[in-house]
Amino acid sequence: MKVGVIGAGAAGLAAAYELGLHGHACDVFEAAPFLGGQASTFEVGGTPVERGYHHLFRSDTAMVQLMEELGIGDRLKWIDSNVGYFAEGRVWRFTGPFDLLRFRPLSPLDRVRLGLLTLSLQRRKEWRSLERWTAAEWLLEHAGESIYRAVFEPMLRGKFGAYYGQVSMAWLWNKFALRTASRGKGLRGRFKEQLGYPVGSFEEIFTVLAERVESLGGAVHLGAGVRRVVVEEGRAAGLEVQLGGEAETRSYDAVLATVPSYVLPRLVDGLPDDYTEMLTDKVYLSAVLIVMVLERPLSPHYWMYVGDRSMPFLGVIEHTNFMPAEHYGGGHVVYLTNYLDRDDRLYKMDAAELYAEYLPHLRRINPAFDESWVREYHHHKVDAAQPIVTRGYSERIPAHRTPIPGLYLANTTQIYPEDRGTNYSVRMGRQVARLMMEDGAG
Ligand SMILES: Cc1cc2nc3c(=O)[nH]c(=O)nc-3n(C[C@H](O)[C@H](O)[C@H](O)COP(=O)(O)OP(=O)(O)OC[C@H]3O[C@@H](n4cnc5c(N)ncnc54)[C@H](O)[C@@H]3O)c2cc1C
Incomplete structure (x- = not known):
């Protein structure tokens, strides 16, 4: 089979790798100019770190196994977790x-x-x-x-x-x-509890995975947005892609989309109403982050839940209480995080407005905190970050095999009852690749 994959996040790359291992070459098209989707990185002090905090759990066996297969198992470090809870004006240890x-x-x-x-x-x-x-x-x-x-x-x-x-x-x-x-x-x-982190960040996993996909005969294109899934005689037959400023149509035997559910109906005509309804009735929240790089630590905790709703953010994740600050040029990396609707006041703020909104509250966590500690700050928004899992959810999960033969879907709304995570996207990507091979063989 020749397969077109939409998205170079954990699911798309894992699927392309699995297909490649079985002799099916994949073209992976990623709209962003970088790999990794929601788990992608930016640089602090010359070292990549995730746009939104990331770690692994001991139960994340699909990711651990993948790292072993890729020959980078020894890059995964297990570190004692350290949890705090902010309530009633102070931080409580909750480890x-x-x-x-x-x-x-x-x-x-x-x-x-x-x-x-x-x-x-x-x-x-x-x-x-x-x-x-x-x-x-x-x-x-x-x-x-x-x-x-x-x-x-x-x-x-x-x-x-x-x-x-x-x-x-x-x-x-x-x-x-x-x-x-x-x-x-x-x-x-x-x-x-111990949490895992790949030294070198999650970027290292995606880089090695993309190299492996290419060495198995595939190709990974960045900055390559898919505009349309081509359907011929009722079957997915190709992709129309924006490649280097040019629109190009390529033919495929099968197509895997790893895009959010609401995006799929925009890319393909002819999905039946009941399937479209299952895609569009899902509500997602966006992750909105201010990432500060500080001269000094803010707190002794890695992960701090904020239980006090008078604080404008829901969590403080001090990454450098997990991976030492030396990795980041001595900067202490602190994420202030929120999950928001796109019409939320905080979602609509620009970087400076949101930073100004959050800043006065940091003294409640550490009374010694001073703005002069802030070396730099960054503002990241990740849309479709958290699907809302409601009552009776299992009956409303869209199937990986869409009603259009040859077109498959693998995204975070299909991970259940587990919560979304890189581990489950890797597991799902590989499972869907096997489904595609079964169908192709049939
Ligand atoms: C703030 C935050 C913290 C998180 N923390 C953790 C954690 O600690 N541990 C953990 O394991 N997981 C964590 N996650 C979840 C994890 O990052 C995701 O579950 C996982 O990365 C999803 O991978 P995916 O491939 O399924 O989807 P995505 O990463 O969303 O990949 C889909 C890709 O498709 C691309 N795309 C969309 N439309 C098109 C198009 N038309 N053409 C081409 N490309 C397209 C997108 O750009 C994207 O790269 C976190 C997520 C967030 C937001």
Whole structure:
């Protein structure tokens, strides 16, 4: 088969690699001038770092295996995670189970109840029945009002904004299951979560993967936006691509799109209404980030949830409490993150406006903070970053095989019940490649 792939993020590159391994050459077309999609990088102090914070969990076995296959397994470092929670005007350490016992925003009884609830969700294997509930409904019933309002509501609001009340409990359950799987073995592992990071950043993975796709007979084109999927006699037959200022049409035996769901109907005519409806009824939030490079650390934590909604951002991720500042010319890299609707006031702000909005709040995290610490700051927006997973979601996931023969879709709305992540895009890309080969052979 000769396959055209739209998108050089984790899913598109992994699919092209899998197809290449089986002798099917792929042309990958990426609209952006860089690889990696949502996990792409920019430079701080001459070193690439992700536009939006990234790490791996111990449970991310598809990515770990891919790195091994690519010969860069030794570039993955596992580092103790270090979590804080900002509430009631101060930062609470939230790394191990004993930290919960010191979390004063909850009464002593509620701390114990929250500990037991966490344990039972971590151990739970069955999730289908949880799909019937929104997380808010389930938690109000099973955790009670005070725990829900102090801990979960601010987290859900922070991550899903106006949609926080619609998120399925199955989504939240998966977060607990994931964090358990990310704990190591033995007594130490039981209490200590470890997170993985590729030294050299995620860019290194995508660069080596793209090289491998090319060495297997494929090609990866950057700055090459696909304008249309060509359909002939009811079958996907090619792509119309903008290549170096010229529009070109290329013929393919099959096409894989890794674009967000709402983009696909714009690229292809003739999708039936029910499939189009499944694509367009999905709501995505955009990730909006201010990335500051500081002279000094802001906090001792890598990951800080912000549970106080009077703060204008939902999380503070201090990457250099994970990978040391020496990698970045001595700069301390701090992400201030939000997930927003595109009509949100904060989404519409430019870099200077958003930075000015956030700045006064940093003293609440570290009273010594001073603007003179800021060497530089950057503003990144990642659209279609977080699909909203609502009640009964599993019934509304569009199939990878679209109704147009020869046209396939692999994007983050099809990852479920797990939350989207590079690991799952790699797994899905490789799975869809196998589907395409099965169909091609048939
Ligand atoms: C702020 C943030 C933090 C995250 N943190 C983590 C983390 O810690 N760990 C983790 O594993 N994951 C994390 N993720 C999620 C992870 O980055 C994504 O799930 C994953 O990268 C998605 O890969 P993908 O290939 O499915 O999609 P994408 O990366 O979105 O790739 C799709 C590609 O298609 C291209 N495209 C779209 N339209 C066209 C067109 N017409 N023609 C050509 N190309 C087109 C896009 O430019 C894009 O490059 C995070 C995401 C964000 C936004």
